[in-house]
Amino acid sequence: MITSLNTSDIYTIIVRVADVIVRNKDYLTQLDAAIGDGDHGINMDRGFELAVERLKQLDINNSDIGTILMTVANALLEVVGGAAGPLYGMFFMNMATVASGKKEVDLQTLTTMFEQGLRGVQDIGGGTQPGEKTMVDTLYPFVEELKKQAASNSNDIALAFANALKAAENGMIATINMIAKKGRASYLGPRSVGHQDPGATSSYLILKTFYDYIKEKESKG
């Protein structure tokens, strides 16, 4: 059973996120072209490429998780642009603040990290709520489920993330039938229905990368 993640785990997860984003670059861009301006995959890829480049210059063994995540936040804020830059920048920055000085985090701390990350996204988006066809539709149910899991089973990270990821996936799929209320898709009004939100999708891909890594680590024992 996995009960904690350390700096090296978080580092590896971020490197894998960058890889997942590059492999889904065209997919995310296509989703964005349908209801936005068709650059989400391109912008996210540019950000995570720089994040990994910067992380490779760090001494991982002597770094805390906060430093890793703050490096990611700064890279995303610096080169992603659009709305995704500040949104994901604040997501990782708030996570980094919770993890500051910590070289190992348990389920309770991880839950607080994602909860604060979500709050950052909601705040900079001007109080974004679930149901508005944004990345919050993926992140919010994920955090709610994680909180539930952390309260009931105190330390099984893999089990908690498995359940939370399922909630996140449902949230992402639910964006298909939503009318966009925030961002460029909102200009389309009812015409935004029938398309999955690109931000909700990139958020899901990031969360899934966390879970896939945790599951793999558990299976290796």
Place this chain on the structure above:
Amino acid sequence: MIKKLINTPGEEVREMLEGMALAFPEIIRLDPQWNNVYRAYKKPSYKVALVSGEPAHAGYVGYGMLDAAAAGATFTSPTVPQVLAAIKEVATEAGVLVIIKNYSGDVMNFTSAVKMAQAQGIKVDYVVVNDDVSIAEKEKRRGTTITVLVHKIAGAAAEEGWSLSEVKRVAQKVIDNGRDIGVALTPCSVPAAGKYTFELGPDEIEFGIGIHGEPGVQRIKYIQSKDLAKIMVDKIAEDLGLKKGDEVFLVVQGTGGTPYMEKFVFYRDVRKYVESLGLKVFGSWIGEFMTSLEMQGGRVAILRLDEELKRLLTAPAYTIAVRITGPMTLPVVT
């Protein structure tokens, strides 16, 4: 693949800026670290500095308009550190006015940079342009062509040494009295994506588009220029509450891939319809001012004028895209 006169996709903004700086070294200089464009000459300390962003604005840096443009990638807002670098570079004792287009990404990046600059002791304020009349809710309206008229009018005021609060007041006056609307006949393609941003049938028009190739609010069947002109002008006139005898300035433009023939046909139709409503046309710009790459289509912007706006609009400007050598004198028709 969609053919374009570029090199590596994703490098086009930087290479465009390099070309502009090579062609007009007396007007702009390029900050290679941030892809920001600044005025070439030394800033006077008495003058409020004007900052805006996205690649389109580099053409409006110069005397009588902007002091800095933070570029960003094609169709993408510049980032927080980039905007902050632009504000710090041009900041004067008189202060900085940041002109933001009402797109969620632009607003997030620019207002974050403004807050950071304020925390560092820089006197800075901002206005948000939301002139796109195709969207009903005012707070959601995008910033489009009127942004350029804000640069022009607030820029002239700043050049005359007005205070930050006065420059902001006149910038807001332009926003309150200006509206824009656009249509697409064809989509455009972002170089790094290599695909068209939407699909449009041969007999369809995308109505109420933004400026980043995003789809509009409605898809309509093809209609002729004069019919489009009427619908578009009506939307603006109704929203602004224009009355007989009001004096207006017109900006009629293509969206990047529209030939001049069509732009002037469309201008003729807009002008005739505007005058049929009893409005007085003080002047017009016809050309390309806020476009969407190779998209074919048109935009109409109308600014309601008073004496203050008329004077500042016709004051001298010397930028790559706009050059006005002095007050415009219109022939008196008797």
